[in-house]
Amino acid sequence: MTSYLRPKRLSFMIDETVHSWLPMLVDAYYIVDKGIADVIKMEEEKGQRVACNKGCSNCCKTHKDIPVYPLELVGISWYVTEKVGGPKREIIKKQLKNHKEGDPCPFLAGGSCLVHPMRPISCRQFVVFNRMCNEDEDPYYTRREDVLSPIKEYVDQAFFIMLPFYGMKDEYERMDAIEKGAMHKMVTLIQTCNWNKLADKMWDFDKKIKKKG
Numbered sequence: 730m731t732s733y734l735r736p737k738r739l740s741f742m743i744d745e746t747v748h749s750w751l752p753m754l755v756d757a758y759y760i761v762d763k764g765i766a767d768v769i770k771m772e773e774e775k776g777q778r779v780a781c782n783k784g785c786s787n788c789c790k791t792h793k794d795i796p797v798y799p800l801e802l803v804g805i806s807w808y809v810t811e812k813v814g815g816p817k818r819e820i821i822k823k824q825l826k827n828h829k830e831g832d833p834c835p836f837l838a839g840g841s842c843l844v845h846p847m848r849p850i851s852c853r854q855f856v857v858f859n860r861m862c863n864e865d866e867d868p869y870y871t872r873r874e875d876v877l878s879p880i881k882e883y884v885d886q887a888f889f890i891m892l893p894f895y896g897m898k899d900e901y902e903r904m905d906a907i908e909k910g911a912m913h914k915m916v917t918l919i920q921t922c923n924w925n926k927l928a929d930k931m932w933d934f935d936k937k938i939k940k941k942g
Contacts, residue, residue, distance in 0.1 A: 739758060754804045756890050794920070798916060801849045809836075831921070856877035
């Protein structure tokens with residue numbers, strides 16, 4: 730709960746100087762997280778309470794259509810390839826290699842998101858109030874009133890920051906793209922991605938590191 734109300738910008742100091750897209754992504758996530766914090770504060774003033782807790786992964790399992798944008802896919806790919814180590818890394822490689830289209834999110838294991846810091850905007854924004862979900866319940870359909878409604882202003886700001894990645898550097902061009910919903914046309918679903926290729930990328934990366942060592 731504290732993490733919702735006290736959002737912090739992710740920081741990858743060296744990597745952000747190497748990858749021009751990375752500052753865009755972490756800045757966008759920080760804006761979205763601040764928007765979520767503001768919504769939660771407003772809802773708490775109405776007597777609502779966040780039901781989501783560490784270890785609850787119901788939405789990760791029940792949602793069949795988790796949207797993700799191309800820049801977010803780049804971020805996830807980079808994060809699992811270069812930043813995740815230890816047992817988590819082996820779990821991710823195995824799940825990515827065995828993932829088939831339509832399977833649940835391959836980054837869920839033991840009730841935890843293995844890419845939590847770099848999870849997509851859609852995942853960051855899915856917050857449930859009042860009571861925890863029943864097993865296999867998707868509260869977006871069973872009790873929409875208990876699901877957080879993002880503040881469009883924050884989401885648009887996040888998109889504005891992300892758009893240069895797609896070649897839109899002019900301020901007015903970006904504003905027009907947001908107005909016309911251009912970002913939403915770029916969405917794909919986590920469950921339909923070919924994650925096998927990312928598993929191969931991780932294996933290749935590990936081989937290179939081993940040779941250097």
